[in-house]
Amino acid sequence: MTKALKINKSTEQGVIDLLKFLLENNKVKGVFTLKKINKNKAIAYSIITDPDELKDAVPFYPLMPVNGGKLLSRFTLKGSTKKPVIAVIKPCEIRGFVELIKREQGSLENLYIISSTCGGVYPVKMSVNGDLEKIISKYWDTVKKGEISPDFRSACKGCEEFIPYNADMTIDLLGKNDFDKQCIIYLNTKKGEELIKGMKGEFLEKELDNKKLDKIRDNRKIEKKKLFDELEKKMNGMDGLIEIFGKCIGCHGCSKVCPICYCKLCGFESFDFEYKPSNYETDFRKRGGIRVPPRTLFYHLGRLDHISISCVGCGSCEDVCPVDIPISIIFKKIGESVQKMFDYIPGKNIEEDIPLITFEEEEFAEVEE
Amino acid sequence: MKKDKEFMPKILAFLCNWCSYAGADLAGTSRIKYPPSILPIRVMCSSRVDPILIIEAYLSGFDGVLVAGCHPGDCHYQKGNYYTRRRFVMLKKIFEGLDLDFDRLRLSWVSAAEGQRFARVSTEFTEKIKEIGENSAKSKIFL
Numbered sequence: 001m002t003k004a005l006k007i008n009k010s011t012e013q014g015v016i017d018l019l020k021f022l023l024e025n026n027k028v029k030g031v032f033t034l035k036k037i038n039k040n041k042a043i044a045y046s047i048i049t050d051p052d053e054l055k056d057a058v059p060f061y062p063l064m065p066v067n068g069g070k071l072l073s074r075f076t077l078k079g080s081t082k083k084p085v086i087a088v089i090k091p092c093e094i095r096g097f098v099e100l101i102k103r104e105q106g107s108l109e110n111l112y113i114i115s116s117t118c119g120g121v122y123p124v125k126m127s128v129n130g131d132l133e134k135i136i137s138k139y140w141d142t143v144k145k146g147e148i149s150p151d152f153r154s155a156c157k158g159c160e161e162f163i164p165y166n167a168d169m170t171i172d173l174l175g176k177n178d179f180d181k182q183c184i185i186y187l188n189t190k191k192g193e194e195l196i197k198g199m200k201g202e203f204l205e206k207e208l209d210n211k212k213l214d215k216i217r218d219n220r221k222i223e224k225k226k227l228f229d230e231l232e233k234k235m236n237g238m239d240g241l242i243e244i245f246g247k248c249i250g251c252h253g254c255s256k257v258c259p260i261c262y263c264k265l266c267g268f269e270s271f272d273f274e275y276k277p278s279n280y281e282t283d284f285r286k287r288g289g290i291r292v293p294p295r296t297l298f299y300h301l302g303r304l305d306h307i308s309i310s311c312v313g314c315g316s317c318e319d320v321c322p323v324d325i326p327i328s329i330i331f332k333k334i335g336e337s338v339q340k341m342f343d344y345i346p347g348k349n350i351e352e353d354i355p356l357i358t359f360e361e362e363e364f365a366e367v368e369e
Numbered sequence: 370m371k372k373d374k375e376f377m378p379k380i381l382a383f384l385c386n387w388c389s390y391a392g393a394d395l396a397g398t399s400r401i402k403y404p405p406s407i408l409p410i411r412v413m414c415s416s417r418v419d420p421i422l423i424i425e426a427y428l429s430g431f432d433g434v435l436v437a438g439c440h441p442g443d444c445h446y447q448k449g450n451y452y453t454r455r456r457f458v459m460l461k462k463i464f465e466g467l468d469l470d471f472d473r474l475r476l477s478w479v480s481a482a483e484g485q486r487f488a489r490v491s492t493e494f495t496e497k498i499k500e501i502g503e504n505s506a507k508s509k510i511f512l
Contacts, residue, residue, distance in 0.1 A: 235468040242511050267421075286430065289510040297512045298428050304463050305420045334466035338459050356459070359451035361441065364458045369477050369490070 014183025029083030069096030095347025096259030120156030155315025158224025311335030
């Protein structure tokens with residue numbers, strides 16, 4: 001059984017109270033969370049140090065402006081702050097962060113992590129023009145019932161990993177009928193238990209309702225299959241790929257927001273990647289014409305090669321795509337098939353090596369010819 | 370290429386310096402016949418072959434890509450070829466997921482003493498590619 005803290009307030013208020021308690025008692029120096037930026041109601045990740053500022057915090061807002069894992073990596077890239085910081089992020093953001101830590105792009109030192117069972121998020125574009133604010137009350141109903149809204153990011157619709165790994169505290173949210181009356185915080189680690197000492201509330205021994213969550217997972221599985229089948233129809237060898245990626249404008253936005261794409265100097269954007277006149281001439285001769293800029297498909301295949309092993313399926317890539325290529329579904333589908341082969345769930349276990357930097361002597365004999 | 374001529378595939382072969390390249394060399398010095406389809410590139414270790422290179426070769430129109438290294442356990446750098454194998458499996462899976470011809474990729478272990486085997490691998494692979502036909506990426510404009 002896991003220890004849990006029950007607070008008789010709405011979940012969002014309960015968590016904000018907890019964060020306030022931690023800040024006021026100097027247990028943490030900062031709170032990394034989603035926050036309303038006053039006037040225009042824009043929402044962004046911020047690190048809050050003043051307890052009064054917490055009134056604008058919206059820790060469970062269904063939005064992922066940038067993958068929080070990527071942001072935490074930038075926050076801890078050159079070392080950790082001396083005083084601890086607590087971060088409230090979504091399950092896939094933790095997984096992204098853990099994958100980055102495995103690549104030495106951050107650390108968990110002096111960092112506490114709170115997460116919740118995640119109902120899914122909306123595309124960023126919806127928050128920009130204010131549409132999201134209008135339907136936010138409807139969203140909470142969807143979460144209560146554990147349903148999938150058609151407006152969600154497509155990656156979220158088919159997400160099965162909505163229970164956080166590696167979080168110090170897990171908030172019960174998804175499929176919880178009374179989350180507007182009661183807040184339950186599960187304390188998964190000793191670190192978390194230590195931190196929360198002195199907080200007002202009722203301590204329980206409790207587990208997440210797995211039956212309920214399994215049912216939600218089954219629904220998501222069905223939805224995922226639908227998305228994958230739809231994609232499968234478009235896949236048709238080289239011609240299919242050209243059709244899917246043909247509209248790519250080469251902005252490389254998908255790699256900019258991807259939590260796993262961490263290189264500061266990307267090979268695909270380097271001087272060496274550019275074609276020389278002789279390259280163009282070869283292609284003129286060979287193909288009788290060429291798409292400009294060239295090598296778009298190479299970029300996407302190359303990214304698949306780099307990312308698929310660790311893709312956490314957060315859907316940020318598709319979110320920023322100006323031409324609506326279903327990148328997140330492609331990456332999720334191929335990522336899952338690759339990860340399954342190595343029996344690897346990215347971001348699940350921080351001690352586990354990335355499959356490509358380790359091996360077993362007897363394996364995969366079927367590919368040797 | 371004239372139509373009446375038989376299709377001779379172009380195969381890019383990444384051969385590891387210590388085993389497969391020496392194996393290919395042995396095939397040559399022993400005058401064992403193998404098809405002229407193979408274009409060898411010598412690399413210090415098969416694990417030096419970034420999957421990106423294979424993807425690029427495929428997209429620029431090579432009909433097949435062969436990666437050859439020392440037998441497992443015999444790597445000059447102790448364990449390079451084990452990494453190669455994992456990367457290769459991953460790449461094949463990606464090709465499979467995208468509905469591309471993953472049969473155009475081949476991983477083989479050829480030791481320095483196996484001139485015969487190198488000739489056999491090249492012949493087999495060439496025959497297989499001949500069956501599959503030309504790589505359609507060769508003539509696509511919108512890549």
